[in-house]
Amino acid sequence: MEYRNQITDSIYYIGVNDRTKRLFESSWSLPHGVSYNSYLLVGEQVVLIDGVEIGTAEKHLSEIKAIIGDRPIDYLIVNHMEPDHSGSIGLLRTLYPEMKVVGNTKTFGMLDSYFAPIPQEQRVVVSEKEPLEVGGFSFQFIMAPMVHWPEVMFTYESSNNVLFTADAFGTFGALNGAIIDRDMNLDLYYEEMYRYYACIVGKFGSFVQKALEKYSSLGLSPQYICPTHGPVWTEHGFPQALAIYDQLSKYDTSCGAVILYGSMYGHTEQMAEAVAQGLAQSGIKEIVVHNVSTADPSHMLRDIFKYRALIVGAPTYSNDLFPPMREILNKVALREVKHHLIGYFGGCTWAGKAVKIMPEILEKLAFEQVTDPVEIKGAATPEQLAQGRDLGAAIAQRLLELYR
Numbered sequence: 001m002e003y004r005n006q007i008t009d010s011i012y013y014i015g016v017n018d019r020t021k022r023l024f025e026s027s028w029s030l031p032h033g034v035s036y037n038s039y040l041l042v043g044e045q046v047v048l049i050d051g052v053e054i055g056t057a058e059k060h061l062s063e064i065k066a067i068i069g070d071r072p073i074d075y076l077i078v079n080h081m082e083p084d085h086s087g088s089i090g091l092l093r094t095l096y097p098e099m100k101v102v103g104n105t106k107t108f109g110m111l112d113s114y115f116a117p118i119p120q121e122q123r124v125v126v127s128e129k130e131p132l133e134v135g136g137f138s139f140q141f142i143m144a145p146m147v148h149w150p151e152v153m154f155t156y157e158s159s160n161n162v163l164f165t166a167d168a169f170g171t172f173g174a175l176n177g178a179i180i181d182r183d184m185n186l187d188l189y190y191e192e193m194y195r196y197y198a199c200i201v202g203k204f205g206s207f208v209q210k211a212l213e214k215y216s217s218l219g220l221s222p223q224y225i226c227p228t229h230g231p232v233w234t235e236h237g238f239p240q241a242l243a244i245y246d247q248l249s250k251y252d253t254s255c256g257a258v259i260l261y262g263s264m265y266g267h268t269e270q271m272a273e274a275v276a277q278g279l280a281q282s283g284i285k286e287i288v289v290h291n292v293s294t295a296d297p298s299h300m301l302r303d304i305f306k307y308r309a310l311i312v313g314a315p316t317y318s319n320d321l322f323p324p325m326r327e328i329l330n331k332v333a334l335r336e337v338k339h340h341l342i343g344y345f346g347g348c349t350w351a352g353k354a355v356k357i358m359p360e361i362l363e364k365l366a367f368e369q370v371t372d373p374v375e376i377k378g379a380a381t382p383e384q385l386a387q388g389r390d391l392g393a394a395i396a397q398r399l400l401e402l403y404r
């Protein structure tokens with residue numbers, strides 16, 4: 001007998017795993033793959049909630065066919081227009097030309113920019129005040145703007161008591177057999193959630209907070225929470241997923257430090273080691289050191305979202321800051337990371353620019369600078385290495401004050 005991933009009597013999981021793509025959004029590594037989650041509601045009428053990335057559309061369509069055969073899809077609800085979910089809409093509309101498309105006004109603005117115009121009579125424009133009753137299902141819509149993109153909305157289906165949350169509560173990691181959280185070991189998905197949040201949602205903390213407040217004010221207690229990536233959540237795993245999203249969107253961090261250094265010939269690296277020693281000798285146990293030239297940017301961002309202190313060090317390069325350091329600091333600035341402690345150091349051989357340029361970049365981040373920078377020319381002297389250890393110790397002391 002064929003197996004289908006059924007969540008309730010009328011809701012099927014029809015998402016697709018992608019273990020081929022190497023970089024999500026052409027930017028973020030996928031060592032454990034990713035799932036594009038999509039849901040099919042089969043009642044008196046058929047309702048599809050979100051689609052998949054176009055490269056995986058064939059698998060998605062064959063699953064739809066296996067469930068509904070020749071029945072049409074009557075409605076497509078679009079919670080999120082990012083092409084990893086909306087990429088297959090053009091194809092779906094070709095195959096199901098009568099299908100009505102459900103979205104808010106912003107959704108339709110985006111649909112019009114990506115696809116051939118949808119006839120007016122097939123557009124169902126919804127809002128928080130305009131629920132939708134179709135096919136024996138009762139849908140309510142909760143706008144969640146900028147929980148990644150401006151048009152994002154959550155859809156609540158009350159007869160099944162299921163909430164569809166677009167990218168919110170999503171995580172990297174393909175689904176390896178099981179779909180629902182209670183049927184799998186969640187360690188990997190929670191860990192990947194930090195990386196997913198930092199890279200994908202990280203800039204929009206205040207919007208995530210607003211969406212979480214709205215969700216809690218509605219007093220819903222859904223039996224399933226269905227995001228567009230990663231496991232389907234129940235009361236078994238959802239509290240921890242919610243806690244991670246809440247913590248990260250408040251920029252709440254733990255007592256620890258991330259050292260990012262760039263180094264071509266090892267001199268700046270030696271200073272990074274000294275700073276790490278200073279932190280460790282002062283009692284900080286959570287210390288992560290990344291070489292910006294070789295580290296995965298998603299790992300650096302994840303760790304910056306986890307830990308309170310950031311210490312950066314790089315050499316001067318053609319009268320500028322070593323380019324890989326500029327790149328990662330741009331990524332940090334883009335995410336509007338808040339409430340961090342900062343320290344920095346740099347090097348040169350003839351005219352030190354790195355330590356002059358760094359404050360211009362770091363100023364925009366508005367982090368708390370704990371102590372003066374350390375600058376080296378050529379190789380660090382024993383005194384300069386001691387200053388590096390002191391820099392680490394000063395940051396450790398401030399961390400310990402904050403997390404006493």
Ligand SMILES: Cc1cc2nc3c(=O)[nH]c(=O)nc-3n(C[C@H](O)[C@H](O)[C@H](O)COP(=O)(O)O)c2cc1C
Nearest residue numbers: 263264265266267268315316318319348349350351
């Ligand atoms: C391509 C290149 C460009 C550099 N440009 C400058 C510069 O503009 N000003 C300067 O004082 N040093 C410059 N340096 C020297 C480095 O800043 C110096 O060698 C530093 O110690 C390198 O640190 P590292 O050993 O951690 O790589 C340059 C070095 C290289 C390889």
